[in-house]
Amino acid sequence: MTALTVENVVAGYSAGDQILKGVDFVVNPREIVCIVGPNGAGKSTLLKTIAGLLRPSQGSIRFADTPIGGLKPHDISKRGLAFVPQEQNVFGNMTVYENLEMGGFVAPAHFRARADEVMNHFPILRQKRSQLARTLSGGQRQLLAVGMALMVDPDLIMLDEPTAGLSPAAAGELFSEIVRLREAGKAIALVEQNARDAMAISDRTYILVDGKNSIDGPSQELLADEGISRMFLGG
Structure with a gap:
């Protein structure tokens, strides 16, 4: 059973400004899933939509096999899904x-x-x-x-840019704590600009580009791919 399933979600900040253009996203129990991509790709928008801060105009969001798309944030929180904004x-x-x-x-x-x-x-x-x-x-x-x-x-914690503004030492300590949370049984969805370090602790990675899925797969395989590294991870 998946902890979270997002299918073909379209969402944005107004009817004429759809940031997400049909995104698919899955988090399984007891895993860390990383979301990376260029600025404006829709990474934070995806987490806000899942958390109920934005309402999807299309697609479905299911948490523990229960539809949550369009619910209010506190109702989603009560179901065991927590969101930590940047x-x-x-x-x-x-x-x-x-x-x-x-x-x-x-x-x-x-x-x-x-x-x-x-x-x-x-x-x-x-x-x-x-x-x-x-x-x-x-x-x-x-x-x-x-x-x-x-x-x-919560069963699932979503973190939006948790290491933003932190020193390398503090960021490393925080990543270690995130791994400990997985070991304690939590599922984690992680948006990070510090892509390489975040992918190093994660099980799977989704790369978003222009509000759409570009590439996804096991994090270690994506890190080892020279083409992906050159295109999305700074060489």
Whole structure:
């Protein structure tokens, strides 16, 4: 059974501005799937459409064999699909613990238990629990954003450019945490400009161009293909 199936999805920010032009996309349980491509290819738009922030005008989106296309974001979140946007993904003037509380608002009865589990997974969040989120380092803020997503105990986590603006060391640490999430049983969909490093930790990769599927396959095979490397990965 697939965790997520997207078929022939068309979507955009207005009727005359369709960014996605018939995209197919699949994520299986317990795998990391990477989405790469040039700027404007529709990578972030795809995640926003799956998450319910944009409504598809065509095609189908199924999560755990249930149609979710067009549902509101909080209804999708309740079904076990979490989305971590690239920007404005934490509340800067709230503490780390308050941010986790906001992340768990759809399941308040389980907040304390889930918060403990998240802080066990990311010990730095326990150390910083009383600290304002705006005072954290870039890498720590990204871990907090992921921690907020984990508060709903999702089966699938979608991450939009999680290493943007991070130092190479912080990006490497975050990629390691993403691998740990897969090992803990989560499925992950990952949009990244840092394509080579993201593909190195992923099981499969989709390359989008101009809102359409261009190439997809096992990440290691695509990385080893000189033509693909030259055309999409900078040589």
